[in-house]
Amino acid sequence: MSTASESYSSTYDFIIAGGGLAGLSLAYYLSQSSLENAKILIIDQSEKKENDKTWCFWEAQPTAFDEIVRQKWNGVWFHGSRNFSQFLPIDEYQYKLIRSADFYQFIYKAISRKDNISFLIDSVLSVEKDIDNRPQVKTTQGIFKASQIVFDSTSRSSYDDPRYSQMLQHFKGWVIETDAPAFDETKPTMFDFSVEQNDECRFVYVLPYSPTKALVEFTIFSDNLLEDSVYDDELKSYISQRLKITNYRIEEVEKGIIPMSDEPCIQIPDDGIVHIGTAGGYVKASTGYSFTRTQRIIKNLVRDLERAKGNFDSFEKEKKAWRKGTYIPNWKALLDSILLDVMLKNRHSSKDIFTRLFSKNRPAQILKFLDEDTSLLEDLAIMHTVPIIPFLKSAFVVIFRKIWLFLR
Numbered sequence: 484m485s486t487a488s489e490s491y492s493s494t495y496d497f498i499i500a501g502g503g504l505a506g507l508s509l510a511y512y513l514s515q516s517s518l519e520n521a522k523i524l525i526i527d528q529s530e531k532k533e534n535d536k537t538w539c540f541w542e543a544q545p546t547a548f549d550e551i552v553r554q555k556w557n558g559v560w561f562h563g564s565r566n567f568s569q570f571l572p573i574d575e576y577q578y579k580l581i582r583s584a585d586f587y588q589f590i591y592k593a594i595s596r597k598d599n600i601s602f603l604i605d606s607v608l609s610v611e612k613d614i615d616n617r618p619q620v621k622t623t624q625g626i627f628k629a630s631q632i633v634f635d636s637t638s639r640s641s642y643d644d645p646r647y648s649q650m651l652q653h654f655k656g657w658v659i660e661t662d663a664p665a666f667d668e669t670k671p672t673m674f675d676f677s678v679e680q681n682d683e684c685r686f687v688y689v690l691p692y693s694p695t696k697a698l699v700e701f702t703i704f705s706d707n708l709l710e711d712s713v714y715d716d717e718l719k720s721y722i723s724q725r726l727k728i729t730n731y732r733i734e735e736v737e738k739g740i741i742p743m744s745d746e747p748c749i750q751i752p753d754d755g756i757v758h759i760g761t762a763g764g765y766v767k768a769s770t771g772y773s774f775t776r777t778q779r780i781i782k783n784l785v786r787d788l789e790r791a792k793g794n795f796d797s798f799e800k801e802k803k804a805w806r807k808g809t810y811i812p813n814w815k816a817l818l819d820s821i822l823l824d825v826m827l828k829n830r831h832s833s834k835d836i837f838t839r840l841f842s843k844n845r846p847a848q849i850l851k852f853l854d855e856d857t858s859l860l861e862d863l864a865i866m867h868t869v870p871i872i873p874f875l876k877s878a879f880v881v882i883f884r885k886i887w888l889f890l891r
């Protein structure tokens with residue numbers, strides 16, 4: 484890998500605007516594919532040396548990133564409604580934690596041997612077509628052109644169309660360190676709904692790194708953000724009252740806002756320009772999870788690109804799937820919209836819905852469901868365990884809205 488100024492050339496095969504989760508995953512899978520010799524430029528505004536995110540996800544199979552998994556667990560604590568409080572085995576799955584700094588470093592190392600991949604630290608000003616109808620990226624340092632495709636993870640949809648369900652997952656977490664052992668590092672808390680719900684979906688999760696160190700994160704699914712001090716107060720009170728820890732140091736702070744929306748994303752705004760990552764709608768609307776989804780979708784993209792020999796114009800069949808964006812069956816998107824509507828309209832307490840899901844089904848089955856790997860029959864069986872009336876109301880609203888939007 485070289486820096487763009489060293490190897491500057493006006494044209495690349497692919498340009499990846501935004502070298503975060505989706506952008507670097509794409510560079511990584513391309514470098515492992517039959518397109519490994521494609522000329523690629525990755526542009527990001529930051530060097531990606533800091534740990535800006537902590538990714539948690541579950542997997543049943545080993546993956547390319549196993550060597551950088553910082554923690555992995557065979558079960559999770561769940562504290563829900565109606566005094567349901569249990570450590571749940573997750574059978575075939577492992578709950579895993581990757582620090583983003585390790586992920587960026589892992590990928591840089593994997594692609595650093597490749598002279599055909601360049602990296603530019605710069606701000607992307609725009610991604611557009613040039614006068615010859617070729618995709619290009621404007622940065623503060625110049626214009627970079629792609630002969631095939633610009634993959635863009637820097638654009639953000641505004642997600643403000645009132646015809647769709649618009650929520651946000653917003654959170655703040657502290658990595659805290661204690662002098663005395665305070666955590667069981669073999670037992671993370673995935674959902675603790677014991678915090679005041681305020682008619683929203685609020686929970687805390689605790690990811691122990693060691694007996695004296697853990698990430699404690701306060702999370703809300705709602706349609707409005709809070710003053711920063713509210714997250715701090717919630718964290719303080721959770722740590723002192725729930726975890727009974729009085730002496731601790733805050734080692735790191737993590738904050739984030741993730742869109743939870745069923746508004747369709749523009750996947751291909753123009754020929755030769757493809758939105759990826761959050762910009763491409765990879766976030767699961769009803770949960771805000773996207774690590775596993777991103778890996779799957781990007782692998783599919785690379786497979787399709789390989790078939791098309793990297794040529795944007797010659798993958799007509801695949802382009803349909805790309806436009807759809809997520810390679811996920813329609814009924815899954817429908818279920819996602821329904822769950823989102825139930826939560827947004829507060830038709831039933833989210834705390835109770837998640838509790839029912841995890842307590843009335845095999846927990847691993849719910850992880851499979853959240854990963855969209857369950858069959859239609861399995862989904863129907865799972866839906867049988869949630870309160871039927873609120874879900875029927877939301878199903879009616881969502882289906883009616885879809886028909887109305889289709890007919891307009």
Ligand SMILES: Cc1cc2nc3c(=O)[nH]c(=O)nc-3n(C[C@H](O)[C@H](O)[C@H](O)COP(=O)(O)OP(=O)(O)OC[C@H]3O[C@@H](n4cnc5c(N)ncnc54)[C@H](O)[C@@H]3O)c2cc1C
Nearest residue numbers: 501503504505528538539606607637739760761772773774
């Ligand atoms: C703090 C946090 C924690 C999360 N934890 C989880 C989790 O545990 N599990 C899970 O499944 N999902 C999680 N998510 C959701 C999701 O996995 C992440 O948001 C993920 O990083 C999205 O990938 P992305 O490539 O779309 O965006 P990013 O990873 O943010 O990458 C976008 C990149 O574009 C760059 N960029 C943006 N604008 C410009 C510009 N104008 N010029 C140049 N560069 C630019 C940024 O620097 C960044 O590197 C989390 C999100 C956040 C914010």
